Amino acid sequence: MNNNIELYQVRTHNLKNISVSIPKNQITAIYGRSGAGKSSLAFSTLHQLCVDEFEAMENGFIDNEDYKLDGYTGIIPSIAINQTNKNNNPRSTLYSFLNMAQIISAIKQDNLLPYTLLKLNKPQNECKHCSGLGEVAEIADADLIDEQKTLEENPFKIWQKGYLSELYYKLMIAFCETESIPISTPYHLLSKMDKNKLLYARSKEKFIVRFKHNGKYKQRRIYYQGVMLCADSKLSSNSMTDFTQMRICPHCLGSRIDQEVYRHQKLANINFVDFLRLPISELKNKLQHQTGFSYLCRVLDGICEMGLGYLNLSRAIPSLSGGELQKLKFSRILNSEISGVLIVIDEISSQLSDESYPIIWHKLKQLSEKNTVVLVEHNRYFIEKADHQIHIGRFAGSQGGYLCEKEDICASHNPIEHRKAKDFFKFTGINKHNLHNQSVNIPKKSITVFTGVSGSGKSSLAKWIEANQKAIYITQKNSHFSSRSVLASTLKVNKIIAEYFAKQTGSHEDEFLLHKNAGCKVCQGIGVIKYERGFDKDLYLNCHQCNGNLFDEKNPIIHQKVDGLSILDFYQTEISELLSLLPKSLKNFAQILATATELGLGHLALARKTQTLSGGEIRRLKLCEHLARQKETKKILIIDEPAAGLDSETADRVVAFIRKQADLFSTVILIEHRSEVIHYADYEVRLGPSAGIEGGNIILQRFL
Structure with missing residues (x-):
């Protein structure tokens, strides 16, 4: 019996004719500097070769030019758990991803829901008001109106540009003259009655409006329709995306199901709507003493151990970060009783707090008893604990791709002079997801870092600032590039x-x-x-x-x-x-x-090809456009995990460069937990104390 997976003379991408041995039923860590060739070995060669080998048994072997090697032995089926989220289906939820309908139907209890009601995406079961999406679009008048402008200056953003904008502007002026609404007064100084007319009135008569369109003068007879009425009628059009915000559907409360259909449906004395809406950590506590729910509790407990207990079962999969989806997949594999498989995992340590490491390591050891685990890692805790280490180095690109001796790759930790700004952005009344009526001060012309456990509210705070300030937000969600990109x-x-x-x-x-x-x-x-x-x-x-x-x-x-x-x-x-x-x-x-x-x-x-880049590389690619600028902007720059996927040495260099360019922006905000990134910040805002409903509080604000 072959106890190792052997790859001979691998030349994929920048790999320099290397041969490696991966011991089965053990944990192997592949580490090295970013871009040296770790993923080329682990994912592009080892995993893809295993997938192709077993695919070939059913469909014949396909020539794959993506990997190059002279030979191999000991191949076994393979699963990759990476940090990308390419799921764009808004109906895909944790409930469907975890196959909850099947898990619940297997419970031996008399009062269970009928199987037809466990399939939530059926048209007869979904909420009729949001079409089973759990949220609805609404227009915020604050987003539509520049209140400092007069009506003569046109304060209504949907009529400022685009198709027939001049027609609507002149129609509004004609309506104001008929209703005696002063057009030279700033909008915010108008009476409440005049504002209501402009926003919600419909004229009783048509106005004759002469306007210019495509360089030619035209004339129309048309009724005036208020700004909000006009905006509502265009709600689903692309032109309204800048003025709409999504909020939880008030009818299904985000559960996505028809309240009438499920009004009397319960699971273990829990209303089924609550079953879908409760944070998984809370749901697990309610179920753990119920008989017959042991497997379901094990699934939920596995999710909590990954630090994802703040999620609920109605949460859309596309809304998860790549790291969240990776940990969800990992927890699913842990509960699958799978054996004899190669499991290749990309940086399981990312987005984890230090205290979570021993729990995750214990799970990995359990997994390796019946499977072969390969970790692509930068974290020293996991590298040093692995049964076997492979160092791919020594540098990135053409200078990498070699098998190297053991090396500790560390940040420089050069001393920096922290700024103590006296001028602040002061944000109050912050309400988003688990943030309720919070306030925060962010120093101007500085670097601020948001810290806290996953689910504590860091991204929610960043999104609120983006929505209420002029900001550039480089998120951890992958952009959807075309195949031509x-x-x-x-x-x-x-x-x-x-x-x-x-x-x-x-x-x-x-x-x-x-x-x-x-x-x-x-x-x-x-x-x-x-x-x-x-x-x-x-x-x-x-x-x-x-x-x-x-x-x-x-x-x-x-x-x-x-x-x-x-x-x-x-x-x-x-x-x-x-x-x-x-x-x-x-x-x-x-x-x-x-x-x-x-x-x-x-x-x-x-x-x-842009589609072949990692999530971290794509994030820095987006960032490149903004940091290459020559002139200052008044916008805030927000970056979600700028060091994602980077070794400590490269992360240190990247964040040092961000600090060097920080004066191009009114201020820079980083969302991070890595010490080499926090080292370069001037100010810390910590959220917590925990995740989900136990988080969402700003518990610390301080200069570093």
């Missing part, structure tokens, strides 16, 4: 490159754009081809023509060199190396690449 297009430098080559060669810029003439003619510059397989999962394989390299190699123009570089060199050279090769004329372009390098993205090439 590569780093060059995401960083918005593809056109800069095309214009540069067009100017230097005299060719049209279309000749240097992937989605125009430069891209491979078979895959249209995407690099992969989609094969639809009916009811089976679609396949995406590297394009056989360009071998995933995106460009039309037969096109002579793409091989033309300017200052020693072709457009292929621009796209296929690592960003940090490309930066050193650029001509001085591309100063703005160089600034963007320099920022990307400082943010730990220098090992990537501009041809890299």
Whole structure:
């Protein structure tokens, strides 16, 4: 019997012909600097090879160009638990994800709900008011109105731009003249009666309005309809997204189910609506002394041990962070009695407080008794406790990919001079999720860090500030990039490159754009081809023509060199190396690449598909656009876990750069728990004391 998984001469991505041995029924930690090749070994090679091997038994082997190696032995089925959340289905909830209908129906009790009522997404069972989504959109008049402006200056934002905006503005002025509403008075000084007319009235007669549209004058006879009535009628249109906010459905209270249908339905003396709405930690306490509910309690207890007890069963899966979904999957595997499987886990330590480490480690050890566990980790606690360690290094990109000796990769902890600002943003009346009537002071021109356990309210506070202030919020939710998206297009430098080559060669810029003439003619510059397989999962394989390299190699123009570089060199050279090769004329372009390098993205090439990036890399990619700016902005910059997925040394360097650029913003707010990030903050706001209903309080505000 083969007691190890053996991989021979692995050359995937930047890996340098390495051979590794993974002992079965043990825990192996793969560690190293960010971008050195850990994920290339763990996910792109080991996990994907195992998946393909067993998929091939059913459907035949598919040529996979994503990994390269000479051979392998000891392959077993594999599960990957990473930190991405690509679920966009708003009807997918913890209840459906955990298969609660099946778990509940297996309970041996007489008074259980009928199985048809346990399937919550059936049209006859869902709330008719929110269509089973648990929340409804509403318009806030404060978001629609600039109260400092006069009516003459047009304070109503939905009539300030867009299709027929001039028509509605002139209609409003005509209505004001008829109703004797003063148009030169700021909106906030108008009488309550005049405000109500402007917001909710309908005129009894039509007005003749002459307006300009697409450069031509037109005329219409039209009734006046108040701003709020007009906004409500457009509620579902894209033009209203800036003025709408979601709130819990007042009819189902967020449970998503029809109150009338479930009015008398109970589970273990708990009203079924409450069963769906209660925090899982509270639900577990109510069920644990009930007979027949032991398995259900075990499932709920596993979720609580992951620090997710603040969630409830009606919570939408798309609303979870990548880390939350990862821990939910992990808890599900722990309760599955699975055996003989390879389980590859990406940074299980992220978003965990130190006191949770021993609990998680105990669970991992239990899992490894019947399974093989591979951790991709930066956390020393988990690396040192693992049965076996593999160090991939020594540096990122082309300088990485080697098997290296053991090394402690640490932050520099260089001393910094903390700022003691005297001018503050003062926020009061904060109400969002578990935050109720809270107040907080945030120092201006400083770096503030929000700390506290998962679910304590850090993100809710950040979202409230974003909604009520001019702010840029770099969240932990992945952006949904198209299959065509590569780093060059995401960083918005593809056109800069095309214009540069067009100017230097005299060719049209279309000749240097992937989605125009430069891209491979078979895959249209995407690099992969989609094969639809009916009811089976679609396949995406590297394009056989360009071998995933995106460009039309037969096109002579793409091989033309300017200052020693072709457009292929621009796209296929690592960003940090490309930066050193650029001509001085591309100063703005160089600034963007320099920022990307400082943010730990220098090992990537501009041809890299954005969909293949980790959540942390995508977050820093979004951040790059804002930190590369030259001019100051009055906006607040909020960054959710800027060091996600980074080793301590790289995290230290990235946050030092954020601090260096902080004066470009009115203030910078970080949401973090890692010590190497907190080290660079000037001020701390701690939320807690615990999670969910036991959190949501601002318990500490202090200069560091």
